[in-house]
Every structure is written in structure tokens, then in C-alpha cells.
Amino acid sequence: MKLIKKLMPLNNAEKIVFNNLFEYIEKNKKIKKANLIESLNRVLCEDIISPIDLPYFNRAAMDGYAVIAEDTFGASETNPIILNLVNNDEISSGEAKIIFTGEKLPKNADAVVMKEFCNEINNFVEIYKSVYPNENVSKVGEDVKKGEIVLKKGTIINPYHLNLLASLGIKKVNVYDLKFGIIPTGDELVSLEDVENIEEDIKKLNGKVINSNVYMLYGLVKNLGFNGKIYDIVEDNKDSLKNTIKLALKENDILLITGGTSVSERDITVETVKELGNILIHGVNIRPGKPFGLGVVNNKLIFMLSGYPVASAVQFELFIQRFFTKRKKIIMPLKRNIASELGRVDFVRVKINKYVDPIRITGSGVISSLTRSDGYILIPENVEGYEKGEFVEVYLF
Amino acid sequence: MKLIKKLMPLNNAEKIVFNNLFEYIEKNKKIKKANLIESLNRVLCEDIISPIDLPYFNRAAMDGYAVIAEDTFGASETNPIILNLVNNDEISSGEAKIIFTGEKLPKNADAVVMKEFCNEINNFVEIYKSVYPNENVSKVGEDVKKGEIVLKKGTIINPYHLNLLASLGIKKVNVYDLKFGIIPTGDELVSLEDVENIEEDIKKLNGKVINSNVYMLYGLVKNLGFNGKIYDIVEDNKDSLKNTIKLALKENDILLITGGTSVSERDITVETVKELGNILIHGVNIRPGKPFGLGVVNNKLIFMLSGYPVASAVQFELFIQRFFTKRKKIIMPLKRNIASELGRVDFVRVKINKYVDPIRITGSGVISSLTRSDGYILIPENVEGYEKGEFVEVYLF
Numbered sequence: 001m002k003l004i005k006k007l008m009p010l011n012n013a014e015k016i017v018f019n020n021l022f023e024y025i026e027k028n029k030k031i032k033k034a035n036l037i038e039s040l041n042r043v044l045c046e047d048i049i050s051p052i053d054l055p056y057f058n059r060a061a062m063d064g065y066a067v068i069a070e071d072t073f074g075a076s077e078t079n080p081i082i083l084n085l086v087n088n089d090e091i092s093s094g095e096a097k098i099i100f101t102g103e104k105l106p107k108n109a110d111a112v113v114m115k116e117f118c119n120e121i122n123n124f125v126e127i128y129k130s131v132y133p134n135e136n137v138s139k140v141g142e143d144v145k146k147g148e149i150v151l152k153k154g155t156i157i158n159p160y161h162l163n164l165l166a167s168l169g170i171k172k173v174n175v176y177d178l179k180f181g182i183i184p185t186g187d188e189l190v191s192l193e194d195v196e197n198i199e200e201d202i203k204k205l206n207g208k209v210i211n212s213n214v215y216m217l218y219g220l221v222k223n224l225g226f227n228g229k230i231y232d233i234v235e236d237n238k239d240s241l242k243n244t245i246k247l248a249l250k251e252n253d254i255l256l257i258t259g260g261t262s263v264s265e266r267d268i269t270v271e272t273v274k275e276l277g278n279i280l281i282h283g284v285n286i287r288p289g290k291p292f293g294l295g296v297v298n299n300k301l302i303f304m305l306s307g308y309p310v311a312s313a314v315q316f317e318l319f320i321q322r323f324f325t326k327r328k329k330i331i332m333p334l335k336r337n338i339a340s341e342l343g344r345v346d347f348v349r350v351k352i353n354k355y356v357d358p359i360r361i362t363g364s365g366v367i368s369s370l371t372r373s374d375g376y377i378l379i380p381e382n383v384e385g386y387e388k389g390e391f392v393e394v395y396l397f
Numbered sequence: 398m399k400l401i402k403k404l405m406p407l408n409n410a411e412k413i414v415f416n417n418l419f420e421y422i423e424k425n426k427k428i429k430k431a432n433l434i435e436s437l438n439r440v441l442c443e444d445i446i447s448p449i450d451l452p453y454f455n456r457a458a459m460d461g462y463a464v465i466a467e468d469t470f471g472a473s474e475t476n477p478i479i480l481n482l483v484n485n486d487e488i489s490s491g492e493a494k495i496i497f498t499g500e501k502l503p504k505n506a507d508a509v510v511m512k513e514f515c516n517e518i519n520n521f522v523e524i525y526k527s528v529y530p531n532e533n534v535s536k537v538g539e540d541v542k543k544g545e546i547v548l549k550k551g552t553i554i555n556p557y558h559l560n561l562l563a564s565l566g567i568k569k570v571n572v573y574d575l576k577f578g579i580i581p582t583g584d585e586l587v588s589l590e591d592v593e594n595i596e597e598d599i600k601k602l603n604g605k606v607i608n609s610n611v612y613m614l615y616g617l618v619k620n621l622g623f624n625g626k627i628y629d630i631v632e633d634n635k636d637s638l639k640n641t642i643k644l645a646l647k648e649n650d651i652l653l654i655t656g657g658t659s660v661s662e663r664d665i666t667v668e669t670v671k672e673l674g675n676i677l678i679h680g681v682n683i684r685p686g687k688p689f690g691l692g693v694v695n696n697k698l699i700f701m702l703s704g705y706p707v708a709s710a711v712q713f714e715l716f717i718q719r720f721f722t723k724r725k726k727i728i729m730p731l732k733r734n735i736a737s738e739l740g741r742v743d744f745v746r747v748k749i750n751k752y753v754d755p756i757r758i759t760g761s762g763v764i765s766s767l768t769r770s771d772g773y774i775l776i777p778e779n780v781e782g783y784e785k786g787e788f789v790e791v792y793l794f
Contacts (some may be wrong), residue, residue, distance in 0.1 A: 036589075040620075051596050054765075055762070057603075057604055102606070138762065143763045143764060150768070158620075159615075159619075160613060160710060160764065160767040160768045160794075161768055163610060163613035163710070163764050166609030166612045167606070167607055167764055168595065169595025169598065188499070192568060195566040198566025198567075201566065202566075206454075209499070210564055213560060215556075215559035215562075218434065218437075218556070220556045222556075223437075223438070307499070308499060309564065328793070330749055330750060330751070331751040354729075361539065367540060367557065367561045367564055368451075371548070371557045371558055397557075
């Protein structure tokens with residue numbers, strides 16, 4: 001059997017992949033100025049700095065009466081202070097103005113008395129409680145300060161971000177913009193479209209499996225805000241694969257090939273890409289995902305991913321997802337021991353609740369280990385494992 | 398000042414909203430049979446039951462040699478057992494077949510010896526280690542069992558789910574399918590499109606704010622897989638609002654009106670909806686989000702949301718998001734005390750890391766309290782607060 005000679009440490013592989021991705025995006029300006037609606041769920045490729053203070057005026061934080069705080073000093077239930085009700089953009093000493101949450105304070109007002117502590121009678125209002133300056137007031141810049149970084153490069157823009165961006169008067173943002181071609185290879189694959197009745201069909205499939213990775217990869221690409229194009233299954237044949245690669249390189253920025261990179265005699269993908277260009281990486285010391293390959297053809301990157309569902313998911317996560325954006329990270333105690341091998345990085349799928357619970361059945365083909373997981377932990381090269389009760393970092397899906 | 402007379406407890410309000418949503422969807426069959434690509438990020442409205450075992454054949458979990466386990470008993474490095482190499486779909490006692498991860502075991506084989514423990518010489522293979530039956534084999538149904546529920550109603554379909562669905566030969570799934578009209582109201586609103594240079598413009602805006610909630614609501618609706626249509630800003634005027642509502646009801650299933658429901662004299666939205674149909678809810682004992690309203694006009698639901706960013710986000714979360722899908726929930730200790738009021742449900746935005754850290758500035762307009770948060774906790778009606786160190790449930794965004 002042919003083996004990948006030497007497995008590259010994850011750190012080195014990550015560096016090579018990330019540098020190449022960075023250069024491709026820089027050189028080819030794979031960036032788009034998107035309006036807010038378009039920017040939803042896309043990855044920000046710039047820091048967003050607030051152009052203004054928010055709020056940009058002092059506003060009421062409660063419904064009530066805008067006053068000059070000093071006027072209310074000494075007010076109590078037994079000894080209310082009486083102020084004149086006015087309806088101007090400005091108040092003077094001895095005056096109050098009705099105000100609702102979010103409204104701009106009239107000039108000279110510096111506090112709001114909650115309506116519960118007031119009693120309106122004709123053109124007067126009785127104040128039963130004193131307020132200090134700025135009480136019940138949202139001051140200029142309380143939410144966001146001018147010049148502050150409000151969103152960082154690498155953020156996937158969510159609905160709440162849209163609200164903030166709009167509130168700051170920001171109409172467009174720069175997001176990454178790439179096209180991914182997704183090529184499935186392998187004689188063992190059957191197209192989902194050819195399945196008529198799966199219960200009957202499996203009797204005839206005789207060890208073949210449904211071409212399922214492409215749907216996942218399409219979804220992963222799409223959820224980074226990118227376009228994904230799925231190509232037809234390519235048989236284990238160099239000429240067929242070359243033709244598809246050449247076509248897909250014309251139509252896309254980056255290719256993902258799934259299958260054909262296993263550490264086996266059938267390593268046709270790597271050989272084919274090598275004949276068309278260069279191989280930068282083949283084999284990384286991770287589990288699952290070891291037979292990862294990276295090639296360059298016509299200055300475009302080709303990611304050679306495993307044919308096994310979990311392995312290809314892990315490779316996408318480590319080498320593509322993590323380049324563009326960071327998962328939310330939490331720290332929690334482990335529910336049981338997990339072992340790892342020195343020199344290798346282990347990607348462990350986990351369920352979380354009050355503890356981090358590693359999922360037991362974790363073969364590289366066991367797709368339910370991903371669908372049932374809430375996130376993952378990475379056990380670094382220099383660690384032999386973690387013990388029950390130890391606090392570990394979990395990246396949340 | 399006019400007050401909402403009596404605030405409804407959250408439980409009651411939730412029941413009314415959810416029952417009405419359920420009935421509308423059932424009656425009007427607001428469901429779509431989506432293929433896998435279309436189903437990404439949409440909400441499943443049925444349980445998915447596996448039609449087959451996965452894998453549906455016994456397959457190799459390692460690269461190596463398929464054998465009959467019994468043949469290897471007693472093998473060791475000093476005393477290897479020698480088997481005949483064959484290349485058939487079936488092996489007999491004394492035979493072995495080369496096999497790669499994921500491949501179907503030949504008939505009669507019941508174990509795989511990892512290649513590390515084998516040495517191939519011409520048509521023979523030396524086995525240096527015995528294996529027990531089923532060793533290094535993924536048995537039928539190991540990943541998923543036929544008849545098992547693999548995805549539950551209410552799941553937002555992610556890329557990993559697509560892989561699983563395709564692997565099971567499932568080509569289409571039923572997802573919820575709704576159209577939401579989003580109507581902003583309020584004389585205090587300025588259109589984002591009219592902003593030229595925000596730093597200059599705020600000098601002239603004089604207390605007006607940018608119409609930002611509609612972008613957030615659009616994103617929230619979209620991220621449930623639904624269509625959102627944003628309408629132009631409606632001034633605080635019953636006739637204008639009536640016209641927009643009538644138009645939007647024709648074009649959508651559900652309306653979200655943001656603004657105009659504050660507990661104030663300017664409660665035009667509720668009055669307008671009342672003139673067109675019925676009000677089912679007005680005012681819920683939650684914070685933020687108290688001035689929530691639900692109305693029915695022409696058998697369609699109208700959600701009357703606050704004009705304040707955080708309050709409307711909370712209302713969407715509690716009354717719409719949570720109807721369709723459940724957020725991931727974790728349990729962690731609090732970093733500091735939080736107080737609440739008996740009888741009221743508090744929605745507290747939090748940051749999480751090793752502890753749950755409630756965000757301090759939490760006015761209903763402070764949108765950064767949402768963009769900086771990782772999730773939220775709900776303090777129930779009968780709880781006065783939580784103490785530092787106490788374990789609380791966090792719903793993750």
C-alpha cells in the first residue's frame with residue numbers, strides 16, 4: 001500500500017492554507033460592497049468603526065417628565081414639588097415637559113422623573129420624588145461611542161448587526177465574495193437524484209453510497225455567504241477528473257474536491273492535481289481528516305477533501321471556515337476522560353449542557369456524530385488527552 | 398397618560414400567540430416540500446424518520462485487510478499467521494482481502510486487520526495481530542438505525558443535516574413557508590436611504606432616529622427561512638397605517654409592525670388594528686418588550702412590536718422565533734448577581750465564556766447589548782433574581 005510519507009503538523013498546514021487564501025483574495029480583490037440586506041449572513045472583511053455617537057442626543061430612558069434635576073431636590077410624597085407643564089424644545093427652571101422613552105430631552109433638561117412618581121393637574125405636574133442629574137437619561141454615546149470598533153473583520157453579519165449598522169447610518173459594508181466549485185469523485189458514489197426508493201435501492205447498491213458530501217459542502221459554503229456550484233460525480237479516472245477541474249476552475253475561484261484522497265492506492269485526485277499544477281499539502285496530522293490535500297492550478301486553490309462525511313466536514317472547518325470567521329468559544333468541564341495521541345490534533349465532537357460530553361461513536365463516516373453535536377474541542381499536538389472535570393474550550397457550531 | 402390597564406403574564410401571551418400561529422399554518426397549509434438545497438436554513442415542520450440503516454452494509458472502519466476473525470487468533474509479531482490474498486466479493490477461511498475505510502466487507506469477512514499490523518508478500522499477507530469479530534468494522538445501523546428519528550420538527554436544517562438526509566436517500570423534506578410584511582411606523586423615523594453623510598445629517602435630525610428595526614426584522618424572518626418584505630415608513634396617522642396594513646395583508650401571511658405601540662398617548666398602531674379587526678394581546682409582563690400587541694385582521698395575525706431595537710428583538714424572539722425553533726441551551730454559573738421583579742419575566746442579555754456575564758447597560762434601545770451578547774437568560778415570574786455562582790440556563794444566539 002502507498003502511504004502519505006510524512007504527515008504535516010496542523011499548525012504548518014493551517015499557515016500554508018491561510019496564507020494562500022489571503023493572497024488569492026487580496027490579489028483578486030474578492031470583496032464586495034454589499035448593502036445591508038445583501039450583507040446578512042456574509043463575512044465582514046473590514047472592521048466597522050462607528051461614525052457617530054449613539055444615541056447622538058440625550059434621550060429619555062423612561063416615560064415621564066423631563067426636568068432640571070435641581071428643581072426636584074427635596075421632593076417627597078408628603079412634600080411634592082410643583083412644576084409648570086410646557087411643550088417646547090426648551091425648558092427653564094420651574095418647568096417640566098412630558099416625555100416618552102427614546103425621545104430627545106428638551107434643552108436645559110437633564111433628568112427624567114418616571115411617570116409613576118408624578119401627578120398631572122391641568123397645566124402643572126406634582127413631583128413626588130427627586131432625581132439626580134442624568135437620572136433616567138441615555139446620554140450621548142451610551143450605546144456606541146464615535147470611533148469605536150462596533151464589528152470586527154471576520155464577523156458573520158446577523159440580524160442584530162443590521163440594526164446597529166442602520167442605526168449608525170451605515171448603508172454598505174465590505175464582505176468577502178467567492179465562488180466555490182464542488183466536485184465529487186469516486187466510483188463508489190451514486191447520485192441522490194438516481195435514488196427512486198431507498199429501501200429497495202439499497203438491495204442493489206452493493207456497497208455503493210449516496211453522493212451526500214456535496215450537499216453539506218454547498219451548505220457550508222453558502223453559510224459563509226459564498227456561491228457554491230455542485231458538479232456531477234466524476235468517476236475514478238484522471239482524464240475525466242482533469243476535464244471537470246479545468247471547467248470548474250474557469251467558473252469558480254476555489255475548488256473543493258471530495259473523495260479520492262484517501263491514503264490508499266486509489267489516490268487519483270492528488271495525482272491528477274499534481275499533473276495540472278502543484279501540491280502544497282498532502283496529509284495532515286489530524287483526526288479525523290488526515291488525508292487532506294491542497295493544490296494550486298492556474299493560481300487557484302484546490303482543496304482535496306476526504307470522501308468520508310465527517311472527515312470532509314472537519315477539513316472544511318479547520319481550513320476554510322476558520323480562515324474567514326471564528327466560532328463562539330465557551331469553557332466548560334468535561335463529563336469524562338478523552339484520550340488523544342501525542343503529535344496529532346484531535347477534533348472531538350461534543351454535546352454540551354452543563355458538561356462537555358464527547359460523542360462516543362466517532363468514525364470518520366459517522367455523520368450522526370456531527371448532526372448530534374453542539375460543537376467541538378481540539379486536543380492539541382502536545383496533549384495526550386483531558387481528564388473528567390477538566391475545563392476545556394468548546395467551539396460552538 | 399394612558400396606560401396598558403393590565404399586563405398579561407408571558408405564559409398566557411405565549412399560549413395565545415402560539416395557538417394562533419399554529420392554527421393559521423394548519424388551516425392555510427403554510428408548508429413547502431423542499432429539496433435539500435432549498436431546505437438549507439429552513440425550519441423542519443415534521444420529524445424525519447430514517448428509512449434505512451446507515452451504514453446499510455458492514456463496512457471497514459480502517460484501511461487494512463478484511464479477514465475472518467477466527468483465522469487470526471493467536472497471531473503475534475513473533476508468530477504471524479499467513480493468509481491468501483484474494484480479490485473477490487467473498488472470502489473463505491484462510492483468505493484475506495485488501496480493504497479501504499468505508500468499503501463493504503466481502504462476504505464471510507467479519508473483521509479488519511489494520512494495515513500497520515500486516516505485511517504483504519506476493520499473494521500472501523502476514524498478520525501480526527489477532528482481531529476479534531467485528532473489530533474495525535462499522536456494523537449495519539451503527540450510525541443511524543432504520544425507524545429512528547434523525548431530525549426533529551423545529552430543527553433549522555444545517556449543512557451537516559443535508560449530508561445525513563442525502564446519505565439516507567431523502568430527497569425532500571417539509572419546511573414551514575410564510576411571507577412576512579414588515580411595516581415601520583413613527584414620525585420620529587428617518588429612512589436610511591435618505592442618509593447622505595451621517596456625521597453631517599445628525600446635526601439636522603434633531604431627535605429623529607434612523608429606521609433600523611426593519612433590517613433586523615427582515616434578517617430574523619429570513620433566518621427562519623421565510624420571505625420578508627419591508628414597507629416604507631408610515632407616519633403616525635391612522636389612515637396611512639390602515640392603507641399600508643390592508644395592502645400588506647394582501648401580500649403576506651403575517652405582519653410585523655414596529656413602532657407605535659409604546660405605553661403612551663401615541664398608541665396609534667393598536668387603535669388602528671382595533672378598528673380593522675381584533676386585539677388579542679396588548680401589554681405583556683416582560684422586560685424589555687412590555688408594549689407587545691397581537692391583533693387579527695382578516696384572519697391574519699398582526700404582531701405589534703416596539704419601536705425600540707432591543708424590545709422588538711426580544712418580542713420577535715419570544716413570540717415568533719421560539720414558536721418555530723428552540724435555541725441551543727447550556728447551563729453555566731453566573732458571574733454576578735442579577736435582580737428581577739416578582740411577576741415579571743426578565744430577558745437578560747449575557748456574554749458567556751467560563752461564566753455567564755449579564756451585560757450591564759441594558760436599556761430597551763441599547764442595540765449594542767444585543768450585538769455584544771452571546772445569548773440570553775429568562776428570569777421567570779416567580780423568581781426575584783439569581784445569585785453569583787448560581788447555575789442558570791442560557792439560550793445561545
